[in-house]
Amino acid sequence: MYKINKSSNSIQRLEQKSFSSLGFRERDHLQEWIAKEPSVLGEDLLIIQKEFSGFDETHERLDLLALDQQGALVIIENKLDDSGKDVTWQSLKYASYCSGLSKSNISKIYQQYLDINEPGSNAEERISDFMGGHDFEEIVLNKGVSQRIILIAAKFRKEVTSTVLWLMNFKLQIQCFRATPFAMGEELFLNIEQIIPTQDAEDYMIGMAEKARDDIDSQTQLKNRHIVRKEFWTQLIQTMNNTQSNLYQNISPGVANWIGAGSGVRGVGFNFAAAKHYGRAELYIDRGNKKENEFIFDQLFSQKELTYPLNLKP
Structure with a gap:
């Protein structure tokens, strides 16, 4: 060297x-x-x-x-x-x-x-x-x-x-x-x-x-945690389909730690996520444009107490 x-x-x-x-x-x-x-x-x-x-x-x-x-x-x-x-x-x-x-x-x-x-x-x-x-x-x-x-x-x-x-x-x-x-x-x-x-x-x-x-x-066959998770999503989807919402009618349970459905508004989705230490419902905003994402968020935040549908088109 x-x-x-x-x-x-x-x-x-x-x-x-x-x-x-x-x-x-x-x-x-x-x-x-x-x-x-x-x-x-x-x-x-x-x-x-x-x-x-x-x-x-x-x-x-x-x-x-x-x-x-x-x-x-x-x-x-x-x-x-x-x-x-x-x-x-x-x-x-x-x-x-x-x-x-x-x-x-x-x-x-x-x-x-x-x-x-x-x-x-x-x-x-x-x-x-x-x-x-x-x-x-x-x-x-x-x-x-x-x-x-x-x-x-x-x-x-x-x-x-x-x-x-x-x-x-x-x-x-x-x-x-x-x-x-x-x-x-x-x-x-x-x-x-x-x-x-x-x-x-x-x-x-x-x-x-x-x-x-x-x-x-x-x-390799699905591990036990995947089987449990798929059963959990099956029951959650059934529960959602028994409500007034019809967003999950065409959603199938999988083995990922989240499932999602569209809201009817482009770039805005509803997700459920589950892991060992948390379970949550998410509103996911992604139109691929930062200003549009911020506009939608600001509109939702300013009217968060309202229950009627919002016009989210900028």
Whole structure:
């Protein structure tokens, strides 16, 4: 690795170091760096526990446990200058242990982590934000055999790389990252690069894995929450159709967390929305034009006590 010197239009070689020669330790340093900046592994990961030992009848501890944005658990094992020969077997054990973690288990594990590291934070809310703002009840975590493994070391033994490459033939999602410290004077640098699989190969394999998950999802029966929701909308529509309103005569119940009907006025709709913590009726205004939207809102607001139909055309 080289440092660019713009003033002299030259490059300067950085001195490759070992973690041990610099006095760095696995748990106190490398593990903490990754926990604080997991994006160094090339993707958005949510660290949910460190030194996790919550396995029945065993005192083993995995280094870092994370979630990816597909809801899969990611087991991260860190070694310093040498991977050792047993890290693959070790990580496979941890992956098998984690395969049995339920959604509520994962939330509880993360809450314990937050209580120590970020007191006052709520695990379900943080997971929802990480997963794109979806309701926690809608999120699927640790589905099937979706568990992933990430191994990090300065040097990987052939016993490890050979085993990893063989396991990848069975669609196991496992990656090896080489972590190398460098120095220039008093300045220290860290380079982390993915060596297995190579990035181009991984992009292809991830695409195939996502397609496989989509195929499985398309064949999966509706989950219980969708069945309950559809029954709720069925009863609500029946109730609405027994009133003077006829807006919901042609509305069919679905599995989304809202249903809507037109008001008869362009760009103005009536919606019902239901989630775990709220249920509400909405008047939704959207004509695609800010001034028209504001005009309709102002008209409705100024005459909110009236019961007769309004002329909403600007």
